[in-house]
Amino acid sequence: FLNQCHGAILLPQMKRPRSKHLSSRKKRATEPRDPRVFSRAEEPQEVGGSNFGAIITQGLVRFEEHYRRQSLAAEHEWAKLAHCLRQPLPVAFRASPGAQDQLEGFLQELKDGCTTARGRFVPAPRMFPFSKTTSLGCDAKTLRQEQQENPKSALSRLGLWLAKCSAEGSVSRQEVVSTVPVAMLGIERGHVVLDLCAAPGSKTLQALELAGDGAVIANELSASRACVLARRCSSQPAAAAVAVVQHKAQLFPTPALYDRIICDVPCSGDGTMRKHPEKWRNWSPHLGRELHSRQLQIALRAMALLKVGGLMTYSTCSFNPLENEAVVAALLLRTGAVLEGAPALEGLPTRPGLTTWAVLDDGEELYPQSLTKAQRRRFRPSMWPPARDLHLERCVRCLPFLANTGGFFVALLRKRKPWPPKVKSKPSQSERPGSSTPLQFSPDIPHEVAKDVGVPPSSLDDGSLMRRGARKLFYCNSRLVSTLNQPRGKPLSLISAGVCAFQLKRSPQSIESSAWHLTLGGMGALKLKRVKAVKETNAAAAKKSVGMGHTCAGCGERRHGSFFSRKMLTRPPSKR
Helix, strand or coil, X not given: CCEEECCEEECCCCCCCCCCCHHHHHHHXXXXXXXXXXXXXXXXXXXXXXXXXXXXXXXXXXXXXXXXCCCCCCHHHHHHHHHHHHCCCCCEEXXXXXXXXXXXXXXHHXXXXXXXXXXXXXXXXXXXXXXXXXXXXXXXXXXXHHHHHCCCCHHHHHHHHHHHHHHHCCEEECCCHHHHHHHHHCCCCCCEXXXXXXXXXXXXXXXXXXXXXXEEEEEXXXXXXXXXXXXXXXXXXXXXXXXXXXXXXXXCCCCCCXXXXXXXXXXXXXXXXXXXXHHHHCCCCHHHHHHHHHHHHHXXXXXXXXXXXXXXXXXXXXXXXXXXXXXXXXXXXXXXXXECCCCCCCCCCCEECCCCCCXXXXXXXXXXXXXXXXXXXXXXXXXXXXXXXXXXXXCEEECHHHHCCCCEEEEEEECCCCCCCCCCCCCCHHHCHHHCCCCCXXXXXXXXHHHHHCCCCCECCCCEEEECCCCEEEEECHHHHHHHCCCCCCCCCEEEEXXXXXXXXXXXXXXXXXXXXXCHHHHHHHCCCCCCCCCCCHHXXXXXXXXXXXXXXXXXXXEEHHHCCHHXXXXXXXXX
């Protein structure tokens, strides 16, 4: 109903919809919180309005109080660890073989270090041969400042070259300890590799360089992150060997057909504090306990997807033993896998894994036989150290002060027997092998594509073409084709596969006609040459177009070709 009041029309007041978050907000407002954790309104203010140093200090107090009881470092090493965690993370990257020559020139100039425009000494870059990674002696902020204040210095020119090559795909920005899982796997040419939690994709690109003519499947649950990952992979020389899929890691479709699996699970991330210092604001030891069950589910799924005799790495960027050794111990006990010794990591000092740890709740140590009912809901039996020796010291821990890096944990496991055991049960309609529709691949170049591009319509020497949509053809190598075509109970949710080889584009002479074109990626993958089109003379182009209808760019009316001059008919449609 409408009400009139002094000539104005008043609409009835609508009832405000109730937010589903109101109850959780009220619950958080009434819950007691840790007085050592600051809210944004209660953070201590320092001189000049800067309070970030106080936030780090408060976080380090909680960090040291918790991890001293876990024996993370020796007593005399805590001062080094605390000092290192306060420093920003140095810039690190991996260069492709094509960019190594230019990199060697910069490293030669900086072999004795350098001094920035602000008078700060930057040590010489450090090389890590086990993964061909370079770590600079400064962080990204110092590098940007040097580019602005002294553009002609060697450090500034190296920063510009690094930005250029990162955009081209010949350089991958990757932290030194992040390269350890792929380096430990021993990936060989022809292997089928699965990256179960792939984004942002640095480990995927590292595995792609080693797999050669094999296949790499990169899985990512987030659609936006999966699309970014697909764009990164498309710029690589071996893009025909990689496919990006979108699945929940715990439910990734079987069968077990992967030679190597990278299982870098979501974690609390307290090993990345140097790269993301804002994490100190909300860091709590409870974060590892909350993620333990999900991490174990993902690791169990990875073991189920691995071939018998294959290798997988379980890794996190966390120090918490509930996310690291506790998950590995539960995985070994359930699957019968064996923990392998880590290979030599040249240039990177490491520490062995923990064999015993404490499960804490608000600073109080808990034991499995004395849990209350409320505690049994939050703590799992797999969180406590195992009763028998599982050789957890074979795990690898990377501590920041050992090589000026971030914190990391890696375990190398080998599958010894089929797991899980096969259970005879009638599958549902969605899980039957026939319910998965195979992707359509063709080993031949279509006749209309070959005619437009100017190549013979023969079969490809290796690999096949896959049509996605009406305007693109993607080339995948034979190993990737056989992996994607394996029968599955649930089809793969494919984001991208291979490299775009042919693309249908509209002709500039006519809106109605289109032609297939060979892309730059297709030229490299198929070893084909793009045929140069013979430029028509003005007379021939006008004669071809005179019998067609054309739209005038001035008045917008469509006229016969005889209304236009010969010179006008040779122009693009938008300029006639």
